Amino acid sequence: MGASYQPLDPHNLKPSSKNPPCFLSKPVCACLACGFVSLALLHLLCCSPAGTQRPAFSPLLQYINNTYSFVSSVPEEEKSCNYSEGKWVWSPGYARRYNATECNVKESHDCIRNGRPDTGYLNWRWQPASGCRLPAFDAGAFLAATRGKHVAFIGDSMARNQAQSLLCLLSAAFPSRLVYRDADPHKYNHWRYAFPTHGVTVSYYWNPFIVKSTGKSEDENVQENHVHLDTPGDGWGADADTIDVAVVSASHWLLNGAIYYNGSEVVGAHNAPAELNYTGVGYVWPMKMAYRTAVERLSSSRPRTVVLATFSPAHFEGRPSDSPTACTKMEPYEEGEKELDWICKELRDIVYEEAKAARARSVGDSKTRIEVLDVTKLAVMRPDGHPSVYMHRDPFAHGVPERMYSDCLHFCLPGPVDTFNEVLLQILRKRR
Numbered sequence: 001m002g003a004s005y006q007p008l009d010p011h012n013l014k015p016s017s018k019n020p021p022c023f024l025s026k027p028v029c030a031c032l033a034c035g036f037v038s039l040a041l042l043h044l045l046c047c048s049p050a051g052t053q054r055p056a057f058s059p060l061l062q063y064i065n066n067t068y069s070f071v072s073s074v075p076e077e078e079k080s081c082n083y084s085e086g087k088w089v090w091s092p093g094y095a096r097r098y099n100a101t102e103c104n105v106k107e108s109h110d111c112i113r114n115g116r117p118d119t120g121y122l123n124w125r126w127q128p129a130s131g132c133r134l135p136a137f138d139a140g141a142f143l144a145a146t147r148g149k150h151v152a153f154i155g156d157s158m159a160r161n162q163a164q165s166l167l168c169l170l171s172a173a174f175p176s177r178l179v180y181r182d183a184d185p186h187k188y189n190h191w192r193y194a195f196p197t198h199g200v201t202v203s204y205y206w207n208p209f210i211v212k213s214t215g216k217s218e219d220e221n222v223q224e225n226h227v228h229l230d231t232p233g234d235g236w237g238a239d240a241d242t243i244d245v246a247v248v249s250a251s252h253w254l255l256n257g258a259i260y261y262n263g264s265e266v267v268g269a270h271n272a273p274a275e276l277n278y279t280g281v282g283y284v285w286p287m288k289m290a291y292r293t294a295v296e297r298l299s300s301s302r303p304r305t306v307v308l309a310t311f312s313p314a315h316f317e318g319r320p321s322d323s324p325t326a327c328t329k330m331e332p333y334e335e336g337e338k339e340l341d342w343i344c345k346e347l348r349d350i351v352y353e354e355a356k357a358a359r360a361r362s363v364g365d366s367k368t369r370i371e372v373l374d375v376t377k378l379a380v381m382r383p384d385g386h387p388s389v390y391m392h393r394d395p396f397a398h399g400v401p402e403r404m405y406s407d408c409l410h411f412c413l414p415g416p417v418d419t420f421n422e423v424l425l426q427i428l429r430k431r432r
Helices: 026-047 053-067 139-145 157-171 234-242 252-256 284-298 342-361 376-380 417-429
Strands: 086-090 124-128 150-155 177-181 190-195 200-206 211-215 225-232 245-249 258-262 265-270 304-309 368-373
Touching: 086 376, 124 417, 139 157, 139 417, 150 157, 150 234, 157 190, 157 200, 157 245, 157 304, 157 417, 200 234, 211 284, 225 234, 225 284, 234 284, 245 284, 252 258, 252 284, 284 304, 284 342, 284 368, 304 342, 304 417, 342 368, 342 376, 368 417
Parallel strands: 150 200, 150 245, 225 258, 245 304, 304 368
Antiparallel strands: 086 124, 177 190, 190 200, 211 225, 258 265
16 A cells, blocks of 8 residues: 555544535534524413424424433333434534543554544434434443443443443443452453443353354464353353343354354354364354353343344455454444345344244243344444554554554444444343
């Protein structure tokens, strides 16, 4: 790659087509806007028919509830909202909710700290297609919904991405305490934080296949993964009886493949070396078995919620992962611009099928609630939200190298992954 490559443009902070310029000065525009809003509110208060003032002001009250965490909002009764379909709408400053450095996120996801020059990716919110609005994350409401409970994220690095997002969203509003974490400060594979005001703990368990695995998942120098589909992962499996809310997420490692076992017997493989001569089983069946083993281990006679998260795709868009241009798009895809490909649909369908099958199996004294956190569509439309080359500080400080790794899978923190937790909160607040 030649030296003509330009890194992300720090001045391109908003789409000009969506935000026409103001021909008056900003203070004058602000004063006029305030005046119009005041007149509109006065008209609603004075001129609305009796008994309609509260409905007229409900959007304002909802905004206040969503903005200040100490105001608890109540979900609308008898109304179901589908958050899985929708579009990203321009909302300046919407996602600037916390300082990722202060909540100790993985350094490669702390894009602002690492010098990413554009911040336009923070100016979007998810608007569901069903017409209802997805409320902004309310830390107080989340802790109230999970009071006295252990919330655990189980799975791969996307599960960690969401878990760290939740930790930051909560700790920005309420005091937290580190209970434990990996001995190696550069690893983020196992940690737990407590929120004493509500007796809530939030944990993350690194299990990229959900179930027990050895090999490459533990040591990158090992070529193969060995996955025991009938055995829960060591860490979360041992703690399963203490978990009240489990968010389970894994897809990418299952796509890459492994050698699969039932007990001590090899039952097949996916993408294993040909010389091993194992029966090919693909990725669909192992993924179903992994989710099934997890749900069965987490099923309980006491109230418990198991949330199965759908696939969050990468945005390398056919470019090699060591290309500085792998994901440099600076705006979300518009509706119709990017369709889900067949593999995204298949992986999402697997989660829905396993959730449905788990509910069908949930008989007798089981009180486990099975839900689906469908993030596939909202994630596929956000190619702008990844760290890209800003996995390390000031990647262009010494010029533009021809090759450098780009992260086009995980999301910046803060960033689009915070929306995953907005949807999760609504799932937890929904009546059984």
